Amino acid sequence: MNNIYSQGCLDKVAANSQPLTPINFLNRTADVHPNKIAIIHGKQRFTYQQYRGNVRRLASALIKHGVKPGQTVCIMAANIPAFLDAHYGVPLTGAVLNSINIRLDAENIAFIMDHGECDVLLTDTAFSGVIKEALAISKRQPLVIDIDDVEGPGGERLGIIEYQDLLAQGDENFTDSLVEDEWQALALNYTSGTTGNPKGVVYSHRGAYLNAIGHNFVWPTDSNTNYLWTLPLFHCNGWCFPWTIVAVGGTQVCLRQVEVGAIVNAMIEHKISHFCGAPIVLNMILNADESLLAQLPKNIKAMTAGAPPPAAVIKGIENLGIEITQSYGLTEVYGPCVVSEWKDEWNDKSDDERAALKARQGVRYPTQEDVDVLNPDTMQPVRCDGETIGEIMFRGNTTMKGYLKNEKATEEAFAHGWFHSGDLAVKHPDGYIEIRDRSKDIIISGGENISSVEIEGVLYQHPAILEAAVVAKKDEKWGETPCAFIGLKRGQSLTEQEIIQYCREHMAGFKVPKTIVFSELPKTSTGKVQKFALRQKLKDLFES
Structure with missing residues (x-):
């Protein structure tokens, strides 16, 4: 049978098909809002034009130092501008960004560098002690670049060049993106999983692009957004928000340490509108000094994920005027891709009822094709009765490419055409998911x-x-x-x-x-x- 839509003149060509990648968001926003403040860090201010210039200098300088597509560039740093630069500059070279948890010990860091085949290491001098130990036991000898952050405590320099000197070697007019395929690896994130050795979760440009825009469907941001970095950038690439906030032209406010005084003062000083974090961050704010809390801006929006927040914490935070959105995800699905989406018919419920509803994990993002609670033996959906327990499973474009160098674990995770989360949950009559236990301990x-x-x-x-x-x-x-x-x-x-x-x-x-x-x-x-x-x-x- 002839298909009129399969004619040669309707094929994919450069004019109608370009790789989906979140690194293109910066070009668009820098073109539209060149003089808008993109990043705030202490007394430093970077416009979008300056931000793009730094990203291009980083990419071109890395290429000058021999970085090639498919290589791994690691970074271990606090939530600072250089980390935000890396989320665009590294993938612009076609290399893969590996963000390392700043709380890990030397042994784990060395394992990650070896397993991920680290070629370049960008390291905040605040962590030079543990990095020095890791380099001593690692089999890799990467090019080490020190980041001596002006707001940081300083520390020993271990590398051949400091970050600002590296940028000075780059070209702010560099425009040659080496992303040729949206299925290319963009990032590598290690998750502890159920064994001592962490597993390397590989993200694609396509998946990161989709999850980044997916956030804005369920938790809207715009060019007036002032986003505070309470969430570590090493967590699932900051849950993809380095790309989301840039896409809408918002302002990102850096925060070196998650300390309650610093958080609340930043919220007051910079009129923060949005922030993300684990329930512990909400609890810290809830227990802050009352004189500080009285000065909080109104209508702050918070997205939380991790261990389900107690309903009492949600209730307390919302009484401060902070609107909570509960979300759920894993490293393997680019961070949150399930949200406890609010319905207008719940507005008149009591505070306790509202808090209980918000504590549920919820429903899939529009950019994740399928999320369900299935019986892992039959692979059939459980009853929507709020009682029958099954396993949360995912299927769609914001699911990882797989585990690096671990074919067996990847096959097990993707068995029967679904990603098996290992999290046990029930499904309520309205289809909303609620976690009951974690089967992986x-x-x-x-x-x-x-x-x-x-x-x-x-x-x-x-x-x-x-x-x-x-x-x-x-x-x-x-x-x-x-x-x-x-x-x-x-x-x-x-x-x-x-x-x-x-x-x-x-x-x-x-x-x-x-x-x-x-x-x-x-x-x-x-x-x-x-x-x-x-x-x-x-x-x-x-x-x-």
């Missing part, structure tokens, strides 16, 4: 994913410990913190503080268990630890 503390298996692996190395199991314990400040159940070898003795100190010496500080319980571990007939029983024990011990 990941602990989300202050927005950080912590692998219980990794902590257990360290604990098992202690000569006095016979067995260990780690589960999440609810925490008012952090959302969740690790709790370790410990069984000791016969004749051995340890104190809670000795175990915590041992962990501090062998892992990043945020992963260290905050609670130790000495107990025999309940097991199945095959010897598998029954973590559900440990969670119940926690409730009996601390919540009854």
Whole structure:
């Protein structure tokens, strides 16, 4: 049968098909709003024209230093302008941006550099201590570029050149984008997953583009937006907001440290309209000094994700005049792509009812084709009764390309044509999703994913410990913190503080268990630890 639409003259050509990539957003906004303030950092101000100039200088300078398409450029930095530059300048070269969690220890950083084949490392001198350790044990010898941020504490320079000197070598008129295919890798982000070694999640230009514009469908921003960087830029590329805010011509306000005084003062000084963060950030604001809270701008909008925020926190924050949007996602789906979308018919409900509705994870973004709660055995949707538990699964264009150098994990994650999140949830009669548990035993503390298996692996190395199991314990400040159940070898003795100190010496500080319980571990007939029983024990011990 002839298809009139398959004629040769209707083929894809340069005039009607260009790769979707979020790095094009900057060109458009710099053309339309060249003199508008794009970035604020302390006393520094960068217009969109200056921002684009720095991005082009960065890209051309990296190419001069030998960076080629497909290579990996790592960055470890606070939320500073250089990090925002990197979100455009690195992919402009065709290279892949690997943002490293600033809370990791040297061992994890070295693993990431080796596994991701780091060719260039941009490093904030504030973190030179841990970076120096990582470079000493890494097999890679990347080109190291120091970022000596004017608002930072300083630190030892480890590289061959400082960031501003690198920009001086570049060309602000450089326009040769090396993005030839929207399926090209744009970013590499490591997630702790369920094992000690993190998995490298690969993003495409197409996926990042779509998720960046998807945010604006569910959480509108525009050229009047003043966005505060309370969310770490290393988290899923700042949930794709470095591209979203530029696309609409908003202003990004940098923040080196997530400290309540700095947050609230920045909100007041810069008339912040939008910010993102884990529930712990909301709780910090909620407990700020009342004299500061009284000065907060009105109608601030906050997007939160991570461990589901308690309804009481949502209620308290909204009583301050901050409008909460609850979202949900994972590193593998470019950050949030599910939102608790508000409906006008809920406006007249009580504060408690509104808070409970907002605490649900919600429905898919318009840019994510399919999100559902499925029975993982039958792959059929669960009943919309708010009680039947299934696994949240995703399918669409804002799902990762896959795990770097891990074909087995990628195949398992994409089994039956869906991405399996490992998060257990119910579906309400209105189709809204609500998480009930995390089947992978990941602990989300202050927005950080912590692998219980990794902590257990360290604990098992202690000569006095016979067995260990780690589960999440609810925490008012952090959302969740690790709790370790410990069984000791016969004749051995340890104190809670000795175990915590041992962990501090062998892992990043945020992963260290905050609670130790000495107990025999309940097991199945095959010897598998029954973590559900440990969670119940926690409730009996601390919540009854």
